[in-house]
Amino acid sequence: MRVDIISIFPEYFAPLDVSLMGKARERGILDIHLHQLRDWTHDVHNTVDDTPYGGGPGMVMKPEVWGEAVDAVIEDGRAARGEDALPRLIVPTPSGRPFTQEVALEYADEPWLLFAPARYEGIDSRVVAEYGERLRTDEVSIGDYVLAGGEAAVLVMVEAVGRLLPGVLGNARSVADDSFAPGAMANLLEGPVYTKPPVWRGHEVPEVLLSGHHGRIARWRRDEALRRTLDRRPELVARLDRDGLDKHDRRV
Numbered sequence: 001m002r003v004d005i006i007s008i009f010p011e012y013f014a015p016l017d018v019s020l021m022g023k024a025r026e027r028g029i030l031d032i033h034l035h036q037l038r039d040w041t042h043d044v045h046n047t048v049d050d051t052p053y054g055g056g057p058g059m060v061m062k063p064e065v066w067g068e069a070v071d072a073v074i075e076d077g078r079a080a081r082g083e084d085a086l087p088r089l090i091v092p093t094p095s096g097r098p099f100t101q102e103v104a105l106e107y108a109d110e111p112w113l114l115f116a117p118a119r120y121e122g123i124d125s126r127v128v129a130e131y132g133e134r135l136r137t138d139e140v141s142i143g144d145y146v147l148a149g150g151e152a153a154v155l156v157m158v159e160a161v162g163r164l165l166p167g168v169l170g171n172a173r174s175v176a177d178d179s180f181a182p183g184a185m186a187n188l189l190e191g192p193v194y195t196k197p198p199v200w201r202g203h204e205v206p207e208v209l210l211s212g213h214h215g216r217i218a219r220w221r222r223d224e225a226l227r228r229t230l231d232r233r234p235e236l237v238a239r240l241d242r243d244g245l246d247k248h249d250r251r252v
């Protein structure tokens with residue numbers, strides 16, 4: 001998967017050089033290209049923003065600069081991927097559709113993602129209108145809180161998508177084990193986890209996990225996942241269809 005990121009703070013993405021994403025890049029599973037938006041300005045101050053039409057607080061990012069940057073990055077990517085290749089354009093914004101595990105799975109099937117994290121009050125809305133005519137273009141939000149810019153959201157999305165790519169997670173762990181993956185634990189939060197020692201500062205590991213009885217262990221884990229989900233995210237349990245809950249579950 002090719003990932004292009006255009007930002008006035010490309011250094012913000014240094015974390016993508018380490019850990020799981022760094023290894024995915026070394027192995028050629030992820031091909032990340034960072035671009036400085038100001039490279040497409042033409043004034044002495046490298047200006048990327050201006051006052052909003054209609055007044056109001058803050059500044060808006062200029063459409064001309066973003067347009068030249070996105071066009072250039074598409075051309076660069078096409079030189080590598082073929083003249084008909086097109087990226088999916090992803091613009092992080094508090095007003096976007098929710099970025100969920102389902103959206104991450106959708107993006108993981110894309111061969112080329114182009115992220116456009118903004119600063120200030122956002123990017124002139126004509127940029128999304130312009131590219132929406134040619135590319136699959138999404139305005140997405142990683143949660144109901146307000147950040148100072150889109151870069152942190154891009155880090156979250158690249159990691160959530162990157163870990164889904166074949167070969168990124170080790171054999172010991174698969175996306176099928178994820179909290180929100182289909183299957184018995186679908187739409188449930190992960191329950192408590194433990195490792196050695198069996199007793200730590202007087203806290204004992206639940207006996208069932210030391211029993212070696214796989215059936216009892218699986219049931220205990222589901223009970224704990226259901227209990228935690230009911231306590232912290234009851235709306236997720238409501239999403240489980242009637243088949244998703246068996247008669248034992250209703251005892252939890």
Ligand SMILES: N#Cc1c(-c2ccc3cc[nH]c3c2)n[nH]c1N
Nearest residue numbers: 092093118142143147149150153
């Ligand atoms: N995604 C997302 C965001 C943002 C966000 C995204 C872009 C900009 C540009 C200026 N401020 C921003 C905030 N805040 N909260 C979210 N869930």
